[in-house]
Amino acid sequence: MFSLAVRTITRDEKAVNLDLSTSLELIGRSLEFQRIIEILAQDGDLLITGVAGSGRRTLVRVAAQEVGAVVLDIDCIRAIDGERFIQLLTEAISQNWEAKKIETWVNQTASEFFIFHAESKLKLLHSLNQKQLWQAFIILLELLQMMSADLDRRVVLILQSFPHIRSWDRHSLWESTFRQEVKAHPHVSYVLLATIGETNHHTDDHSYPIETIQLVPLSKDILALWAREILHTEKLKFDPHSQALQIFLDAVQGNIGDAMALIRRLSTLEYVQGLITEQQVQQVVEGMLKDLSMTYESLLMLLPASQIHLLECLAVDPTDKPQSKEYIQKHGLSRGGSLQGALTGLQNKGLIYNAEQGYRLALPLLALWLKQRLS
Template structure:
C-alpha cells in the first residue's frame, strides 16, 4: 500500500463544533475516512493541499465533501483545458462567475477600472483579448486577488480545486506562474487551494519552507472495504451477491480496489431484473463484458495518444504483470528498449496516472483497461 504522508503538527488542531466527520461522511467515501478528516482539518485552518492518486480514486469527491463540511464555496479549474496563460485565466474567471452574483462581478470590474477584464450580458467575467505577455501577467496578478475578495463578501471560505495542475508546466516552462500562484493564494486568509495530480507528482513540490503544501496519497481500496461498500450500495437496490457463487470475488478481481471502475460495474449490476435479487457469477461477467465493450472506443483513443514505447510497455504490463520491468529477463522477453527509453516510458505512464510506481508493483492503475488490453491481445 502507498504511504500516507502527513506533516506532524506541534499544536493541537481546533475542532469545529459544526463538523461531524464520522456521521456526515457519505457512503462514497468509505475507506477514505482518515484522508477525509485530514482534508477537513487542513481546509478549516486555511491550509493548502496536494492530493495524488490515479483517475477514479476519489480525489475530487473527497475535496468537494471536505469543502462542504467547512461551508466553503468551491471553484474548479481543469488545467488540462488551460493550454496557455490566457486560457488558464479565462477558466478561473468562469469558475468565479459561476459562484458569485453578477452584480458583484460587475462592480469589481467597474471599481478596478481594468483594461484586462470585461463583464458581458450573459453574466460572465471575460478576459479581453488580445493581451501582450506583460498585460497577461498583470491580469493574472489582478485576478488572483478576486477569490479573497469574493470570500470576504460571501463570508465563506473559498476552496480552489485545480484538477491536473501539473499540466500548466507545458507552457509555464520556468514555473513562474506556478510559484506566483502558490505565493498569492498562501497570503489569502480566506482561500485554500487544492492541487489534484497523479501519484508521480508527490515529490515535485520542494519549496515547502516558503509555501507549505501537505500531501495526501490515495492508494487503492482494500478488498474488504470495497466488498463492504459494494454490498451497501447494492442493498439500496435490493440486490446482493449470491453467496453460493464466486460473484463477489469476480467483482473484486475486476475492480482491484479502484473506486471508479467499481462504481461503473455497480451501475451495470443495479440494472439486474432478477426476481430473487441475487447477483450470480454470470451476471458479473456479463456486466464486465458489456462495460468493456462500451469503453472500447475510449481506450482505443487513449492508446492513439500515447507514444509507441508507452503503448508497448502498457500492453506488456497488462499481459505479464511484474514488479521488475527493468530486469534483464523481462526486457529480453518482451523486446523492450533498455536504459533511458524504458525509464522514460515508465515515468510517462506514471505521470498520466496509467500505472502505479514501484510501491504498487508497476501494475496498471485502471483495472478495466488492463482487462480490455488482455482481451484485445489474447
C-alpha cells in the same frame, strides 16, 4: 499525461439515480477525508494524487462543505495560455458570487480589464497586451479574498492538472505568483488534483511546501463492503453461492471509479429475487470493455513499441520486479536503459504505478482489456 476518465452512459443508465459518492467512511477514505478537512480549516494548501476515479474531487468537495467553503473548480488542461487561465477563473467566480457585487467591483476597480456581461458573467476584455493581462491576473487573485470576506466563507480552488500551465508558463511566473498570492490571503486555499503521472512534476517544489495525500487503490474488503451497502439500497445483492462478487472485485482492482460504473450498469438489469449472478457481472464487465475498446486502441497508437510490450507483460503477468533477469528473459524484454526508459515513460503517463505500488497497471479495466486482447 493521458486522461482516460471515460464513462459511457447507456440509455437505461440515465434513469438510474444512485448516490454512489456518499458514505466516505465506507469507501475507505475516512483518514484522508479528515486530514483534508483539517488542512482546509487551517488555511492550508494541498496536493492530492491518484488515478482517475480514485475519488479526489469528491473528497475535496465534501470536505469543503464541512468547513463551509465555496468551491471554485478549474480544469487547467483547458488553460492553453495566461489569457485562458484568467477566463477560467472569471467563469468560476461568476458561478459562485452574486452578480450585482461582481458588477460593482468591475465598475469601481477593474473596468480597464474586465466587463460584466448582461448574462451575469464576468468577462476579460479582448485585445489586452501582456502587461494588461498580468495586471488583470493580479487583481483577480485579490478579488478571491474580497469574495471570501463578503460571503464570510472560505474559498477553495480545486485545480485539476495544474502542472499543465507549465507548458506555456516557461519561467513559472504565473505559477509562483498564484501560489504566493493565495498563500498570503487568509481564508483562500488551493487543492491541486494530480494523476500519479503528474506527481513527478511536483518533486522540485521546494519553494512551495505543500502536503501531499495519495489515494491508493482500496482493499477488496473495503470495496466489497461499499458495494454491498450500495446494492442493498436497491434491494440487490451478489449471489453468495456464486463467484459474482469475486469477479466484480477482480475487475475493478480497488478503483472506486470503475466500481461505480459497474454498479450503475448492474442496477439496470433484471434479477430473480434480487440476486446478481456471476454471468450478469461478466456481462456488464464485457460491456464496459467494449465501450472502452476504441479509447484503449487509440492509447496504444500513441505509445512507443517498447512501452506497449512492457504494458502487455505487466497486464498478463504482474510483477514487482520487472528488471529481474528471469522476468526479462521470460518476456523477451530489453535490458538496461531501454527497459528503465519504458518503465519511466509509463509511470509519467500515469499508466503504471511506481516501485512502491509494485509496477502494476494503474487502470484495472485497461489491464483486463489487454489480457483479453492477448488471449
